[in-house]
Amino acid sequence: MPRKSRSTGRITLDDVAREAGVSRITASRALHGGRVVGAELVARVQQAADKLGYVPDPAARALASARSTQVPVLVPLLSNALFVDLLEAVHRVLFPAGFQPMIGVTHYDPAEEELLLRNYLAHRPAGLLVTGFDRTEAARQLIAQSGVPCVYLMETTDAPGVHCVGFSQLEAGAAMTEHLLSRGRRRIAFAAAQLDPRTLLRAEGYRRTLQKAGCYDSRLELLCPERSSIALGARLLEELVSTRPDIDAVFFNNDDLAQGGLLAAHRLGIKVPERIAIAGFNDLAGSDQMLPPLSSVHTPRAEIGDQGARTLLQLMSGQTPAQASIELAFQLVIRDSS
Amino acid sequence: MPRKSRSTGRITLDDVAREAGVSRITASRALHGGRVVGAELVARVQQAADKLGYVPDPAARALASARSTQVPVLVPLLSNALFVDLLEAVHRVLFPAGFQPMIGVTHYDPAEEELLLRNYLAHRPAGLLVTGFDRTEAARQLIAQSGVPCVYLMETTDAPGVHCVGFSQLEAGAAMTEHLLSRGRRRIAFAAAQLDPRTLLRAEGYRRTLQKAGCYDSRLELLCPERSSIALGARLLEELVSTRPDIDAVFFNNDDLAQGGLLAAHRLGIKVPERIAIAGFNDLAGSDQMLPPLSSVHTPRAEIGDQGARTLLQLMSGQTPAQASIELAFQLVIRDSS
DNA sequence: CTTGATTCGGATAGCGCTATCCTAGACAAG
DNA sequence: CTTGTCTAGGATAGCGCTATCCGAATCAAG
Numbered sequence: 001m002p003r004k005s006r007s008t009g010r011i012t013l014d015d016v017a018r019e020a021g022v023s024r025i026t027a028s029r030a031l032h033g034g035r036v037v038g039a040e041l042v043a044r045v046q047q048a049a050d051k052l053g054y055v056p057d058p059a060a061r062a063l064a065s066a067r068s069t070q071v072p073v074l075v076p077l078l079s080n081a082l083f084v085d086l087l088e089a090v091h092r093v094l095f096p097a098g099f100q101p102m103i104g105v106t107h108y109d110p111a112e113e114e115l116l117l118r119n120y121l122a123h124r125p126a127g128l129l130v131t132g133f134d135r136t137e138a139a140r141q142l143i144a145q146s147g148v149p150c151v152y153l154m155e156t157t158d159a160p161g162v163h164c165v166g167f168s169q170l171e172a173g174a175a176m177t178e179h180l181l182s183r184g185r186r187r188i189a190f191a192a193a194q195l196d197p198r199t200l201l202r203a204e205g206y207r208r209t210l211q212k213a214g215c216y217d218s219r220l221e222l223l224c225p226e227r228s229s230i231a232l233g234a235r236l237l238e239e240l241v242s243t244r245p246d247i248d249a250v251f252f253n254n255d256d257l258a259q260g261g262l263l264a265a266h267r268l269g270i271k272v273p274e275r276i277a278i279a280g281f282n283d284l285a286g287s288d289q290m291l292p293p294l295s296s297v298h299t300p301r302a303e304i305g306d307q308g309a310r311t312l313l314q315l316m317s318g319q320t321p322a323q324a325s326i327e328l329a330f331q332l333v334i335r336d337s338s
Numbered sequence: 339m340p341r342k343s344r345s346t347g348r349i350t351l352d353d354v355a356r357e358a359g360v361s362r363i364t365a366s367r368a369l370h371g372g373r374v375v376g377a378e379l380v381a382r383v384q385q386a387a388d389k390l391g392y393v394p395d396p397a398a399r400a401l402a403s404a405r406s407t408q409v410p411v412l413v414p415l416l417s418n419a420l421f422v423d424l425l426e427a428v429h430r431v432l433f434p435a436g437f438q439p440m441i442g443v444t445h446y447d448p449a450e451e452e453l454l455l456r457n458y459l460a461h462r463p464a465g466l467l468v469t470g471f472d473r474t475e476a477a478r479q480l481i482a483q484s485g486v487p488c489v490y491l492m493e494t495t496d497a498p499g500v501h502c503v504g505f506s507q508l509e510a511g512a513a514m515t516e517h518l519l520s521r522g523r524r525r526i527a528f529a530a531a532q533l534d535p536r537t538l539l540r541a542e543g544y545r546r547t548l549q550k551a552g553c554y555d556s557r558l559e560l561l562c563p564e565r566s567s568i569a570l571g572a573r574l575l576e577e578l579v580s581t582r583p584d585i586d587a588v589f590f591n592n593d594d595l596a597q598g599g600l601l602a603a604h605r606l607g608i609k610v611p612e613r614i615a616i617a618g619f620n621d622l623a624g625s626d627q628m629l630p631p632l633s634s635v636h637t638p639r640a641e642i643g644d645q646g647a648r649t650l651l652q653l654m655s656g657q658t659p660a661q662a663s664i665e666l667a668f669q670l671v672i673r674d675s676s
Numbered sequence: 677c678t679t680g681a682t683t684c685g686g687a688t689a690g691c692g693c694t695a696t697c698c699t700a701g702a703c704a705a706g
Numbered sequence: 707c708t709t710g711t712c713t714a715g716g717a718t719a720g721c722g723c724t725a726t727c728c729g730a731a732t733c734a735a736g
Contacts, residue, residue: 084416122396229623290601375715
């Protein structure tokens with residue numbers, strides 16, 4: 001039975017039900033389709049809802065059904081365009097499907113991620129998208145115990161029951177290193193910031209490739225825990241040319257570093273690529289405009305966001321995706337800097 | 339009376355109350371302080387909550403109190419570092435105060451903003467942060483009728499009852515133009531993309547300043563509705579030097595455009611600042627690393643986020659902020675490109 | 677015509693909290 | 707001692723939905 005209207009101003013499902021001449025629960029089912037309702041009734045309820053301008057209350061739905069439509073998406077940073085592209089793609093899939101992506105920024109800090117997770121999971125989210133596998137044990141357990149469907153982005157694993165979409169960071173690092181070798185470079189430096197697990201995988205790809213070619217020199221590896229930036233890239237290049245004057249290439253771990261390195265080379269009068277080849281990673285905006293245009297690795301972040309969100313949609317609707325782990329292709333973009 | 343535990347696995351306020359030996363409502367008040375509770379009881383409830391690992395259910399709170407702890411923050415883009423800085427500052431204020439900022443991206447589209455607003459307002463948010471004043475009439479009414487405290491960011495107005503934090507876009511545009519005049523430039527072009535209201539205000543500042551100096555030439559104004567980017571800046575500079583070869587300065591509306599313009603000037607062999615002075619806007623990352631380092635206007639986006647969030651905190655707690663409209667200072671950052 | 681399966685609408689009972697009203701006790705003023 | 711005014715706890719009643727169980731109606735199979 002519809003209960004007495006308490007006139008809080010808000011239009012409730014009871015109002016719609018009364019208008020359509022059905023019970024509240026039938027109106028609920030007609031609008032959100034939990035169960036089959038006769039076509040004529042559906043139309044009548046729909047019409048009543050439109051007429052009254054009914055907007056369902058997400059809090060009430062979450063409370064009654066123990067599940068909201070929110071989907072936390074945890075990324076390390078917004079200042080790397082990489083993750084902005086990822087988020088845009090996620091939004092384009094989830095929002096039209098009726099879910100609210102909630103952006104959470106972890107600043108590459110597992111403790112901060114755990115705190116965010118604790119907060120977001122209290123909201124009974126419908127699903128969860130997180131970056132990579134590097135997190136606290138407590139965070140891992142929070143995810144597992146919550147029972148919320150979760151898709152891991154950027155990296156892949158074969159661990160059973162883990163749904164992930166990413167690309168091989170190691171192979172991407174190796175591919176660019178091989179390219180530099182193929183251009184005749186032998187003293188290839190590697191400059192990285194941030195030192196998150198994905199950066200370290202790329203470093204490992206670089207290392208193995210040079211070891212195989214017999215060119216590896218650990219003194220050419222510059223791993224710097226600071227935040228990645230154009231200014232840092234400039235500093236790293238200056239440091240490299242002053243301490244290791246015989247290098248003939250620098251592979252920067254992210255395009256902002258590489259852009260800074262390129263600008264520093266200009267300032268120092270170092271010819272690129274004649275004396276030093278420069279390569280970046282991620283193929284960010286502006287790299288094609290540099291002087292000379294910057295060689296880089298184009299990473300499939302938009303596809304990762306897209307496929308990750310689609311996989312999550314399947315999980316949230318109770319389906320089992322065809323594959324648990326989706327590995328996408330990166331692309332070497334060779335321009336004039338190498 | 340505490341009701342019978344239904345063992346859904348979740349630890350509820352009833353469990354805490356039972357553990358502490360008080361009623362549910364007293365536990366609620368002890369934890370969230372709606373009313374005064376004896377110090378000893380507060381401690382006992384706190385302890386019980388900690389022991390059981392109690393996490394309040396935001397959906398239930400929202401339903402019962404008709405107000406959640408979510409605060410939608412609507413920004414046009416994430417690909418402009420400006421808004422990322424703003425969001426970081428907002429987060430740093432709101433999150434520790436117990437509120438969840440929810441990032442919404444409007445893509446400079448009033449219709450999209452209205453849709454997001456409709457969605458977010460259904461969640462009974464505690465407050466609202468939006469960018470600028472340019473929105474649909476329906477969106478305006480949604481905000482007004484919701485009764486949710488709202489602070490407007492980036493621009494200011496004297497309209498009564500409107501709380502806003504920003505800086506004078508018009509004066510900022512004028513200040514940089516005056517700087518270029520003071521350097522002896524007379525054929526100063528203005529190149530802008532996106533053409534949102536704030537861009538147009540800056541254009542107006544440029545226009546008025548040149549008119550006052552008797553140097554205004556409408557053919558030097560290049561307003562382009564496309565999205566701002568380094569590549570577009572390069573194109574705009576090329577277009578300017580080919581169609582208006584007598585220009586001696588270009589004022590770009592955003593630093594990404596200016597960076598692109600600077601790179602294009604390099605490619606074309608145009609000396610900066612000797613033949614053409616170049617200036618940007620917003621002082622984004624990397625501008626200080628350009629060749630030559632780029633003159634720009636440093637905009638107080640972090641302060642805007644900070645003060646905007648603080649103002650909202652006051653409004654949400656029922657206080658009236660000292661001033662409805664807060665105008666912050668921008669800063670001319672003159673480097674070698676002008 | 678019975679039986680069982682299937683369909684589709686409704687009544688009931690909460691989800692986990694807080695708003696609101698109520699009451700018992702303490703204490704100052706009359 | 708009465709009265710009024712506080713104070714700090716509790717009981718009650720929902721917030722607006724959906725899960726769950728029920729029952730009437732329909733229909734194919736025996």
